[in-house]
Amino acid sequence: MTLSDEHAAPTAHHPGPQVTVHRAYEVRSDDDLLTVRHAVRAATIECGFGLVDQTRVVTAASELARNAYVHGKGGTLTVELLARPGGSGIRLVIGDEGPGIADVGAALQDGFTTGGGLGHGLGGARRLMDEFHIDTCPGAGTTVTVVRWTSR
Numbered sequence: 001m002t003l004s005d006e007h008a009a010p011t012a013h014h015p016g017p018q019v020t021v022h023r024a025y026e027v028r029s030d031d032d033l034l035t036v037r038h039a040v041r042a043a044t045i046e047c048g049f050g051l052v053d054q055t056r057v058v059t060a061a062s063e064l065a066r067n068a069y070v071h072g073k074g075g076t077l078t079v080e081l082l083a084r085p086g087g088s089g090i091r092l093v094i095g096d097e098g099p100g101i102a103d104v105g106a107a108l109q110d111g112f113t114t115g116g117g118l119g120h121g122l123g124g125a126r127r128l129m130d131e132f133h134i135d136t137c138p139g140a141g142t143t144v145t146v147v148r149w150t151s152r
């Protein structure tokens with residue numbers, strides 16, 4: 001199942017943003033989660049975000065990476081810096097090959113958890129970022145893609 005906040009797909013006339021930096025990280029341990037937080041913080045600074053936006057993006061990355069680790073049996077995070085006319089942005093892709101999410105609508109609700117967590121991670125990450133896209137299938141894993149732009 002796919003859920004996306006963005007409707008406009010790139011076309012020949014609107015080719016989408018240019019990817020200027022691409023880095024990948026493993027998310028398979030508590031140490032990895034710490035590494036990811038630092039790496040995403042550094043990337044937001046490179047991108048030109050102020051402190052408030054840095055923290056928004058780091059919080060979203062942290063929640064999604066933790067989900068991949070806790071619920072998805074570990075996964076990967078890619079961090080991309082984006083350039084488009086009028087601004088720059090950061091794209092995070094968090095993927096795992098865990099059990100997937102049977103009901104994405106339910107999982108996005110605040111307070112919904114199957115793991116004894118607080119249940120604010122997925123919905124929180126969606127609210128913190130400008131674009132949110134989730135692709136998941138029971139038994140076939142979960143990939144969440146989020147983007148934050150410096151100017152909207």
Ligand SMILES: Nc1ncnc2c1ncn2[C@@H]1O[C@H](COP(=O)(O)OP(=O)(O)O)[C@@H](O)[C@H]1O
Nearest residue numbers: 067071072107113114115117118119120121122
């Ligand atoms: N990567 C994932 N793989 C499988 N299930 C997930 C994943 N991410 C989230 N979920 C499901 O969505 C629920 C809600 O996630 P979240 O809002 O982060 O809350 P929490 O992690 O505190 O349980 C989780 O309890 C879990 O059932």
Ligand SMILES: [Mg+2]
Nearest residue numbers: 067117121122
């Ligand atoms: Mg969570």
